[in-house]
Amino acid sequence: MKRRTFLLGALAVTACGTTAPTADLTLAAGEQGGLYLDFATLLARQLGPTVRVTPRVTAGSLENLSLLRDRRADLGLTLADTATGTDLRALGRVYENYFQLVVRADDPARSARDLAGRPLSLGARGSGASVFGDRLVAEAELGERVDHLPLAEAAQALADRRIDAFLWSGGVPTPTVSTLDDRIPIRLLPLSDLLPSLRDRYGRAYEPVSVPAGVYRAPAEVPTVGVANLLVCRPDLPDDIAGAVTRVLVERAAALVPEQALGTQFLDARSLIGTTDVPLHPGAAAAYRDLHG
Incomplete structure (x- = not known):
């Protein structure tokens, strides 16, 4: 000013x-x-x-x-x-921000750990999601095949099968993710199993939240990690x-x-x-x- x-x-x-x-x-x-x-x-x-x-x-x-x-x-x-x-x-x-780990609906992964060694985008460079993404890599032992793409690029990369999952932090539903779900059915992976170790290491900023049923056509709520x-x-x-x-x-x-x-x-x-x-x-x-x- x-x-x-x-x-x-x-x-x-x-x-x-x-x-x-x-x-x-x-x-x-x-x-x-x-x-x-x-x-x-x-x-x-x-x-x-x-x-x-x-x-x-x-x-x-x-x-x-x-x-x-x-x-x-x-x-x-x-x-x-x-x-x-x-x-x-x-x-x-x-x-509240909801961390959303997005895969194609036909992907066999059922948890973040199932993505180990696979190509991923974990938050755009310069974003808070990328901070969480780096922590997710360590907690879930995901390996080194990690990129940091903006949301629109990450969604397109998942549609093209150039990556197997991407991380987004935001409200639910996020329009770009909903649009992707209309093109190719998607699914969110739960992250709640990682919450205790994340809180132990990084503090009380991380909170238990659930993405409601019906968001991105999910048949049931998806427990994940939230942050204010x-x-x-x-x-x-x-x-x-x-x-x-x-x-x-x-x-x-x-x-x-x-x-x-x-x-x-x-x-x-x-x-x-x-x-x-x-x-x-x-x-x-x-x-x-x-x-x-």
């Missing part, structure tokens, strides 16, 4: 005489077709016109954290496990700007759930403040206290 933006913000006064925060922000989001970018677009729409947000297409969590660190973004979306250990502050936990998705910023984001964004998260929650995630994702005050090991920004904490005590 430019200094001039905040100087102008200091002069903006509402009709009731209180200072109205004004800012132009860049929000590092995610890939085309993913929940990150859809959410960022909805948030930008709800925040305007005084706090103006421009979503930025990125590879995902790792790139978003880099953009924040280099001051090329003001806000970012990230998986909680990727943000753990940074000096960032959270504005809220905005939804956080909206984060640097500690020096002004309190009034952090508070303004946080109020929109609470007060316009229903308008911030992308269509692709309706029924499986929602925002409320209880989930928003559950930011795991990433502390809330003081401006966000003040907004939550003001709204809910």
Whole structure:
């Protein structure tokens, strides 16, 4: 954010005489077709016109954290496990990510370990899924035939049988994965058997979740691993700007759930403040206290 933006913000006064925060922000989001970018677009729409947000297409969590660190973004979306250990502050936990390990429906594999030695794509370079993918390789002893393709490329590679599985982290259903399922029937492999060792090694960011029955035509729910998705910023984001964004998260929650995630994702005050090991920004904490005590 430019200094001039905040100087102008200091002069903006509402009709009731209180200072109205004004800012132009860049929000590092995610890939085309993913929940990150859809959410960022909805948030930008709800925040305007005084706090103006421009979503930025990125590879995902790792790139978003880099953009924040280099001051090329003001806000970012990230998986909680990727943000753990940074000096960032959270504005809220905005939804749950489901790790989805996708194979063709006719594949004989029934667990991640069954993919050992086979060609895989485990999250796009620069994404939080790639962090989990590297951990998955170690936990399931998958070998070295691993690539890191963007979602659309990974889906096409699976359709062409150039890879045998790909990992995606996002909401359910994800439209790109649903479209692939319409072309070639797919199936999700359960990851819940790896959860205890992942939590022992990497902490409480990983959670037990299930992809509901019916998603991608699954006859039963698929137990997998979930991780919170956080909206984060640097500690020096002004309190009034952090508070303004946080109020929109609470007060316009229903308008911030992308269509692709309706029924499986929602925002409320209880989930928003559950930011795991990433502390809330003081401006966000003040907004939550003001709204809910």
